[in-house]
Amino acid sequence: MIRWIWVFLDRPAQRFDDCAKFWSTVTGTQLSPRRGPDDEFLTLLPDPALFAAASVKMQAVTGLGGVHLDFDVDDIPAAVRTALDLGAELVANHPDYAVLRSPSGQTFCLTPSGRAMSTPAPAVPAPDGTLSRLDQVCLDIGAADYEVETRFWSLLTGWTSQPGGRPEFARLRPAQPLPAQLLLQRLGENRSTSAHVDLAAQDIEATAAWHESLGATVLRRHEHWIVLSDPSDAHYCVTARDPNGV
Incomplete structure (x- = not known):
């Protein structure tokens, strides 16, 4: 366990x-x-x-x-x-x-x-009061390896598997309160699995703007998430999920 x-x-x-x-x-x-x-x-x-x-x-x-x-x-x-x-x-x-x-x-x-x-740490307020929380690690998995990796992480963790909001996503949630869950993303290419972090945010645009003021760079905007890079050019996402959620 x-x-x-x-x-x-x-x-x-x-x-x-x-x-x-x-x-x-x-x-x-x-x-x-x-x-x-x-x-x-x-x-x-x-x-x-x-x-x-x-x-x-x-x-x-x-x-x-x-x-x-x-x-x-x-x-x-x-x-x-x-x-x-x-x-x-x-x-x-x-x-x-x-x-x-x-x-x-x-x-x-x-x-x-x-x-x-x-207890996992709570959501963090930005200067404007918008809440966000680093609460998820996304595993970016090549298309050919997706089934193998999904099975591996599901059985290794013993966590509950749930479908994501889009067909290329699945989520693994722990039964007990832990600080992070796993999101499994099927990529449209074949390559080794890697990972990035996701933050849940009340307002993804406000959170992204705050991060930009601290040295991050916005790379891509989607309807429910924004892809950014931190000061070392490592990618991460700000996502429209409840930062007070488990």
């Missing part, structure tokens, strides 16, 4: 400080002290007065970066065996965590439970 989910924003080292400031602002969090052998890690910490657990971390990386997930579980070796039986590839097996890849290439980690078991 997945006890907690961590959203890891992997961002290029040369733009990491700008990205950390940006994501701290839009998530209403404070930056933890840097840690790791090269000071490459930090956590976005909610206001202690909210009594909410952190759920977003950042890592400075070489290359373009991206998004990966950490799943806190009670028994890492058992979870690794399950993932391998479902078609995952073991990348690294450390004493206290394991790094794996899904059948078509999305990196994730299995990590020890007990680090965070609390």
Whole structure:
């Protein structure tokens, strides 16, 4: 059983400080002290007065970066065996965590439970009062791999599968309150699976405008979501979903 989910924003080292400031602002969090052998890690910490657990971390990386997930579980070796039986590839097996890849290439980690078991952070008000919340990771899956990846993530998480608002989407929702759900998107091309984050927003235009003022760039507008890039050119979406929803 997945006890907690961590959203890891992997961002290029040369733009990491700008990205950390940006994501701290839009998530209403404070930056933890840097840690790791090269000071490459930090956590976005909610206001202690909210009594909410952190759920977003950042890592400075070489290359373009991206998004990966950490799943806190009670028994890492058992979870690794399950993932391998479902078609995952073991990348690294450390004493206290394991790094794996899904059948078509999305990196994730299995990590020890007990680090965070609390209420997910609430929606964040922009200066104009508009609420938004980083609450979803979208897995962008090549058309040929969609069925395999959908089965893999559904069985790995044990979460409830629901159809999306469009035929190319499906959603996996945890039964217990966790800070993020998964959206599975079937692409119109064949390539390795990757991931981006989505924010639920009361007003997607107002939220996108706020993000632009902080250094983001609007790339594409759709009826129910807007695609942007952050200060490192990593893509993410602001979507017309209830930011107070589970």
